[in-house]
Amino acid sequence: xxxxxxxxxxxxxxxxxxxxxxxxxxxxxxxxxxxxxxxxxxxxxxxxxxxxxxxxxxxxxxxxxxxxxxxxxxxxxxxxxxxxxxxxxxxxxxxxxxxxxxxxxxxxxxxxxxxxxxxxxxxxxxxxxxxxxxxxxxxxxxxxxxxxxxxxxxxxxxxxxxxxxxxxxxxxxxxxxxxxxxxxxxx
Numbered sequence: 001x002x003x004x005x006x007x008x009x010x011x012x013x014x015x016x017x018x019x020x021x022x023x024x025x026x027x028x029x030x031x032x033x034x035x036x037x038x039x040x041x042x043x044x045x046x047x048x049x050x051x052x053x054x055x056x057x058x059x060x061x062x063x064x065x066x067x068x069x070x071x072x073x074x075x076x077x078x079x080x081x082x083x084x085x086x087x088x089x090x091x092x093x094x095x096x097x098x099x100x101x102x103x104x105x106x107x108x109x110x111x112x113x114x115x116x117x118x119x120x121x122x123x124x125x126x127x128x129x130x131x132x133x134x135x136x137x138x139x140x141x142x143x144x145x146x147x148x149x150x151x152x153x154x155x156x157x158x159x160x161x162x163x164x165x166x167x168x169x170x171x172x173x174x175x176x177x178x179x180x181x182x183x184x185x186x187x
Contacts, residue, residue, distance in 0.1 A: 037073050037132070042125055043083055045115070048092055049122050052107035052115055055096050058084055068126070070133035087111070 038046065050056060050064050058080050066074035084105060087093045092111035098104035107115070115122060155172065162168070 045122050051105050055104050055106040057102040057104050068129040072132050
């Protein structure tokens with residue numbers, strides 16, 4: 001299985017799938033052979049549509065896409081911010097007055113017209129985003145990954161604090177075996 005794992009003394013190694021962070025920000029053909037989420041110009045349309053729906057900061061846009069895919073994809077800031085600059089240069093969005101250092105963007109009239117002209121493609125892109133999230137919901141349960149991640153972190157913290165000994169190893173093994181038996185008995 002791919003994913004994160006922690007090695008422990010005594011050749012004990014725990015490994016599990018990607019958990020709740022699986023796939024975040026991957027956009028290229030990485031080790032799992034994933035394809036790019038967006039082709040040329042598609043991310044611009046997605047960001048423009050999200051901004052037209054409501055003015056947003058760059059980080060809000062990243063989170064919105066991640067939510068649309070139920071955690072399966074989140075574009076990197078290194079892709080989003082240059083795209084926002086390009087949308088601004090094209091006159092499709094403009095910076096709004098906002099509190100703090102984050103820039104908030106709103107769609108211009110030209111941006112709304114551009115979305116209208118590309119409404120069919122925008123619709124297809126959002127269907128694809130939803131299908132990406134639907135596939136993840138059908139085949140993955142992030143709650144399980146989160147719980148396993150919590151277990152692994154607790155074990156890592158415990159071992160870092162005092163190290164392994166025979167009594168601790170026996171107790172942890174008993175807890176894990178009992179959890180497995182309880183899961184098997186679930187109806």
